[in-house]
Amino acid sequence: MSGRAAARGATPPLWTAAEAQAATGGTGPGGWACHSVSADTRSLAPGALFVALSDVRDGHDFVADALKAGAAAALVSRIPEGLAEDAPLLLVPDVLEGLRALAAAARARMSGRVIGVTGSMGKTGVKEMLRLALGCQGRVHAAEKSFNNHWGVPLTLAAMPADTDYAVIEIGMNHSGEITPLTTLARPHVALVTNVAPVHLAHFASVNEIARAKAEIFAGLEPGGTAVLNRDIATYPILDRAARRAGARLIRFGAAGRPELRLQRARVCDRATVIMARAFGQDLMFKLGAPGRHLALNALGALGAVAAAGADIGQAALALGQWTAPAGRGARWVVRLGTPEIDGSFVLIDESYNANPSSVEAALELLSSVSPRDGQGRVSRGRRTAFLGDMLELGPEEERLHAGLASLPALADISKVHCAGPRMKALHLALPARLRGEWHEDSAKLASRVPRLVDAGDVVMVKGSLGARMARVVDALRRMGDARPDETAPEDA
Template sequence: MTTPLWTSEAAEAATGGRATRAFVATGVSIDSRAVAKGDLFVALKDVRDGHDFVVAALEAGAAAALVSRIPEGAPADAPLLIVDDPLKGLEALAAAARARTGAKVIGVTGSVGKTSTKEMLRAALGAQGRVHAAEKSYNNHWGVPLTLARMPAETDYAVIEIGMNHAGEIRPLTRLARPHAAIVTTVAPVHLAHFRDEREIAFAKAEIFEGLEPGGAAILYRDNPHYERLARRARRFGARVLRFGEAPRCQARMTGLALGAAETTVSARLHGREALVKVGAPGRHFAVNALAVLLAVEAVGADPARAAVALGTWTAPDGRGSRWRIEMGEVGLDGAVHLIDESYNANPTSVGAALDVLACAEGEDGVGRIGRSRRIAMLGDMLEMGPEAEALHAGLATHPALDRIDVVHCCGPLMKAMHAALPPAKRGVQVADSAKLADQIGRLVDAGDVVMVKGSLGARMARVVDGLKAMGRPAPERAAGDPDGDAD
């Protein structure tokens, strides 16, 4: 039998609400379309009022609904937990879940790399205890409390991703999560539509230290120009500062890097000891953040050596560097397109990292119409870049990795600036949106090519990814010599 997550009595005590009848919930959901049997459905107000979907959620098997009023059409005996405000009720469940567990909690923020770092931590700690982390990028004002409210009491380690696009958003979330260790992956020009400069972004990211448990660790990227600013803020809130990167005196210092087709091997010194770490995805950015992961693992009392072994089995999440082989023709006899899916989000730093990965990728010669493998970038707009958006897009055209990239196709009004700045020999198509780019996939890509797709979520570059996958038979791409994806 599944262990109850929330009984009506515990939920009443946590929220101060009133249950119309007894219930036992084994999960928490805010989406009536994804309700699982036994979930407590929380009727949040967003674009639509969640109260409009309570009846559907109960019919789908929800154990009860957290509401501020009795919804229209609800049965007289409907199991409801009535509170003043469903979001406040969700936050109260989160606080109670955090209070009742003995789990060690790691908070993760940063301008880029939050979700992949969270997933590395899940893999690194998974062999050492029961790990709780959100399945998706639930990192905002409802995502963090939802993740915490779903946390079982018997959790050993929790990983909480915390994001923001305005100042003041991280502060209440970190105070709710109360992490024992907090990672700031980096500070970069992201959400500049809401900040005057990177300095303001750094101060906003530093809010994560305000929720640290006494004696907690702040894990910071020493090579970032805002390191000192972050370190001062961390120490102000009583944190011990741990450094990762390539700079001297880092507790986790990268001394060498080898990028493979589907993995990265990192030479490092961890507290002065030599170490070799394999990460199951290619990319310098993944390697750097893996060092932060090892420091966080150690900070919460787990074994970094076992964590390092586990990182070899980790693969990048969908939309954040996942690799696909799309076989063409019967059983791949016509070759394959190699896809690097970076479609989830984009900013100058993450686009540069993705271009670096593409520049090192190897396709297949001797297949397809052309017979020569090409490295192809398909880029959509970077959003929320503020008044410098056009210049930031144009600046991508000078990235050093482009020397090893054959062609760049662009879509969206902002990417026009990059397209215009590209050398003519590398200038592919420029179209209005991702739908139009997806429509042309068949004539832009050939078997043997390596294609990297990148853009902000609002640019909807997943349509391009779907178009590429529809060309053939897609399957996750494994490391060479590792057909089953198993670690050495």
């Protein structure tokens, strides 16, 4: 979890045993204090409170390992075998409910501003924008990973220091009714909805239903709170009505109409986006340290949330020049082949974390904006190549939605599209011959073909739903050479 760095010894503990027991009604030995909260022994820091959640595996099986690794205590619903009688345990009837109680206590003692972020796409990226944008103006708390579900949100809140100035809480869902308990726990002062897109259609009858589910975030909005909404999306009226019913003040962002933050122009460069906007009646020009028109809208949404939280958007906009896309969501790598001066390199854009029709369109637009380099590899011209895996949870329309990607305008600037997965076969068959690359039944087989499909000078983008495991293709591409994050300074305006 983040905030402005401070020495461990100069800060009070996150929770003492007495405070945690009072918050949860738990019992157990006293005398311990923790400085963080974790549910994963692989990333647990010494001095953490280990939360023995039961998800894929029962966290109680890892309590001994957590204590051995330096955990201050463990939140449990039963005493695991083999532990000492005086082991530092916080015993509660149900671990998840105990975690939620700890989260509620953390929220109650915090006097800063809370920003809740939801949407079909861009939640994690916007969360990271807000971390940067607000980090120069106060102490920011946000999860390091995409902790946005029924255990991730309470885990993020439980780990929030009492002196947090700004908390950014990412809230996700794939069924109706999932956001309401999370937003009522977080009680945001600002609720930002990045967009609404046709995702999770296996669980919803329409995009309008998805919008209504996203609008649940307003159920937990603090009195006098603000809703920050994307004015450009077709389902905006649904969000607008829900926000007004909740008594929210509105801040809109977009390129159409007269929103409070209006995008006038986004100049997409290879490594940056220069954004010209009208913000609250004033001209605003700033740079985002990553390319993409869709990112320009996300940045304006983030600035709307900054303003709603009472922070300075000028300072925030300046800070966004340092933002880079998170891993799996547009992170860029340069892969150097052999001797860089002789064998050259290619650029890898990692979009492997998730996919739906709208986000694939945005990713292909991003790929089309990045310039390949000629004369470096076996072929004389550098190419733009897409590796696409299945888009999941699209319901009965999945075949049509996959095939429909073949008509996207951005494909005009792309050389080849290679596909993996049974659903992506529909796109493979719909592509014109010049674009149709290879199709394989799964990402493992496509990954094995990578060295024959990529060359120096190319720009390569990998996209797919998490369950399609397109990270295998990313790993195969990175193993082709010396892969390093693309830290080249953004282009000048």
